[in-house]
Amino acid sequence: MVFFSLLSVVILFFLTYPFVSLMLLADPKLLGFTLSSATIIRALLLTLEAATLSTLILMVFGVPLAYILARFEFRGKKLVEAITDLPLVIPHAVVGIMVLIAFGPKSPFSSILENIGVIIENSFWAIVAVFCFVGAPLLIDCAKDGFASIDPYLEGVARCMGAGAGRTFYTISLPLASKSILTGALLAWARSMSEVGALLIIAYYPKTINVLVIEWFNIYGLRYTVALTLILLSISIIVFVVLRWILRWKH
Amino acid sequence: MDSKVETLIATVNLHLNLGEFKLRGVSVKAANRDYMVILGPSGAGKTLLLECIAGLRKPDKGMILIDGNDVTNLPPEKRELAFLPQNYALWPHMRVFDNIAYPLRCRRVPESEIKRRVKWVSRELEIAHLLNRKPTSLSGGEQQRVALARAMVWEFKAILLDEPTASLDPSLRRSTWKLLRRLHERMGFTAIHVTHDVAEAFALATKSAFMYKGKIVKQGLLNEVLTTAEAVQYLGDTNLMKGKILDTAKGEALVRVADTHIIAVIDGKPGEEVVLSLRPEDIIVLRERRLESSARNILQATVESLELHGPLVLLHTRSGEKLMLKVYVTKSSAEYLKLKPKSKVILCFKASAVKRVV
Numbered sequence: 001m002v003f004f005s006l007l008s009v010v011i012l013f014f015l016t017y018p019f020v021s022l023m024l025l026a027d028p029k030l031l032g033f034t035l036s037s038a039t040i041i042r043a044l045l046l047t048l049e050a051a052t053l054s055t056l057i058l059m060v061f062g063v064p065l066a067y068i069l070a071r072f073e074f075r076g077k078k079l080v081e082a083i084t085d086l087p088l089v090i091p092h093a094v095v096g097i098m099v100l101i102a103f104g105p106k107s108p109f110s111s112i113l114e115n116i117g118v119i120i121e122n123s124f125w126a127i128v129a130v131f132c133f134v135g136a137p138l139l140i141d142c143a144k145d146g147f148a149s150i151d152p153y154l155e156g157v158a159r160c161m162g163a164g165a166g167r168t169f170y171t172i173s174l175p176l177a178s179k180s181i182l183t184g185a186l187l188a189w190a191r192s193m194s195e196v197g198a199l200l201i202i203a204y205y206p207k208t209i210n211v212l213v214i215e216w217f218n219i220y221g222l223r224y225t226v227a228l229t230l231i232l233l234s235i236s237i238i239v240f241v242v243l244r245w246i247l248r249w250k251h
Numbered sequence: 252m253d254s255k256v257e258t259l260i261a262t263v264n265l266h267l268n269l270g271e272f273k274l275r276g277v278s279v280k281a282a283n284r285d286y287m288v289i290l291g292p293s294g295a296g297k298t299l300l301l302e303c304i305a306g307l308r309k310p311d312k313g314m315i316l317i318d319g320n321d322v323t324n325l326p327p328e329k330r331e332l333a334f335l336p337q338n339y340a341l342w343p344h345m346r347v348f349d350n351i352a353y354p355l356r357c358r359r360v361p362e363s364e365i366k367r368r369v370k371w372v373s374r375e376l377e378i379a380h381l382l383n384r385k386p387t388s389l390s391g392g393e394q395q396r397v398a399l400a401r402a403m404v405w406e407f408k409a410i411l412l413d414e415p416t417a418s419l420d421p422s423l424r425r426s427t428w429k430l431l432r433r434l435h436e437r438m439g440f441t442a443i444h445v446t447h448d449v450a451e452a453f454a455l456a457t458k459s460a461f462m463y464k465g466k467i468v469k470q471g472l473l474n475e476v477l478t479t480a481e482a483v484q485y486l487g488d489t490n491l492m493k494g495k496i497l498d499t500a501k502g503e504a505l506v507r508v509a510d511t512h513i514i515a516v517i518d519g520k521p522g523e524e525v526v527l528s529l530r531p532e533d534i535i536v537l538r539e540r541r542l543e544s545s546a547r548n549i550l551q552a553t554v555e556s557l558e559l560h561g562p563l564v565l566l567h568t569r570s571g572e573k574l575m576l577k578v579y580v581t582k583s584s585a586e587y588l589k590l591k592p593k594s595k596v597i598l599c600f601k602a603s604a605v606k607r608v609v
Contacts, residue, residue: 160306161353161401161405162353162354163328163357164326176343
């Protein structure tokens with residue numbers, strides 16, 4: 001027990017010390033400068049917007065798929081599940097290349113997309129596309145687990161009581177899975193907020209906050225970057241707290 | 252049969268194979284206002300049958316008819332059958348009121364009418380004080396009454412009940428039977444109720460069927476249903492009789508059973524409905540009535556059939572029109588008494604041999 005405790009202390013130290021060291025290095029003057037910089041505010045708002053929009057898009061397209069996967073058996077289901085999970089294991093730079101080739105200006109879809117004003121390279125929509133790609137598995141898996149954990153009789157009885165399939169989905173399945181869907185949405189959103197690898201390839205401009213962190217680190221060095229990092233860290237911690245709160249509320 | 256009573260719900264040669272659970276050609280009928288109890292051991296396919304009738308499962312083969320119309324391919328919401336699963340399936344995110352109002356909201360009943368109906372049904376089921384609660388905060392018995400209210404708030408063509416008392420303690424089960432009987436008498440709904448509990452069948456059934464290994468072995472009146480070999484094998488050879496206490500005195504009760512009277516040493520009040528049990532070895536068989544006997548019950552009966560059980564013979568006898576009693580005699584006494592089908596016999600048993608089950 002003592003030995004185990006010692007090992008645990010080592011890993012806990014390794015996990016917490018970076019936070020402390022980051023705080024210690026923070027320069028309040030630089031923090032003020034960072035918070036008032038228009039470039040930073042713009043990058044931050046852009047990232048928040050893109051992450052939120054991509055999460056909403058994922059909910060519209062991902063929740064129905066999650067419901068199908070949770071409730072129906074069909075040929076090729078395993079393949080569909082594999083496809084939805086694949087983005088989790090693809091290296092971020094590879095995601096950038098793939099999305100660029102598939103939907104970028106030289107792709108077969110580019111003319112259709114351009115007609116509706118969507119260009120997937122160095123644009124807001126390129127960022128949204130990457131965020132959707134990396135966030136999809138998180139949202140779909142959570143929502144699927146949420147739907148699968150609903151007792152099928154709760155839906156079946158609603159049907160017997162006179163509700164059609166659509167009404168049953170909106171009045172029974174969706175509310176009962178809402179906490180799981182919300183958790184998945186928050187995870188996908190947080191995943192988007194942390195994405196940088198794919199963006200360096202497909203959308204260096206307009207600059208998201210993480211691209212800016214890397215750029216500042218390369219140009220201004222550690223001190224300026226620390227201030228910027230603290231802002232990102234606070235956002236992450238807020239999301240983390242909200243997530244834990246939802247999970248507790250679920251039980 | 253009365254020609255005016257048309258069959259309301261019928262299944263015709265229903266087949267479904269889910270591996271462990273199977274339906275193997277189930278044909279069963281429930282007429283308007285019947286309280287049909289389908290009795291059978293667990294694994295017989297009772298729940299599967301209800302799910303097929305409700306429309307939650309599609310049979311591999313066969314037909315389901317409601318009022319003579321083929322509904323086999325209709326979705327559940329087009330069948331107008333309320334289904335009450337074993338776990339009640341109340342929606343945990345809705346208040347009790349909204350749970351009960353759900354069938355009415357699906358039918359776009361005006362909100363004022365919804366309020367009126369929910370109030371009425373919740374008064375009937377004594378749950379008016381629970382309307383603002385969430386189902387998860389209710390006891391098992393309360394949940395069950397909410398589920399019943401939801402099934403009765405709208406005029407469904409029938410109510411399908413799957414072992415509704417399985418998770419309740421014995422005293423609550425008996426009060427549920429009373430409640431269901433009272434509601435059935437007052438509202439006159441049609442019910443198909445599946446259970447593995449013969450006492451429940453006795454308490455509720457106006458019509459019954461015995462289901463075994465995915466098949467309906469027999470359907471009709473409960474007494475007849477229980478005489479089948481499969482039912483005897485499942486329930487054991489104990490005689491079960493439903494009756495009504497007519498009078499009590501000195502610790503004894505006079506009970507009317509079918510078209511005859513039995514004296515039993517049981518607790519109970521006049522007017523109470525009871526189910527009695529009597530072991531077949533506690534009955535003595537005579538060919539002629541003897542004057543002297545300490546047995547308080549002496550019935551005339553006819554032997555219907557004889558079954559050899561090792562050194563014993565199981566007699567199936569009928570007393571009067573409806574009372575079927577199983578009796579054990581030894582092989583030698585069966586020979587001595589020259590027992591064969593249609594033999595007239597006298598059955599004697601003590602008042603203390605009769606036990607009350609329900």
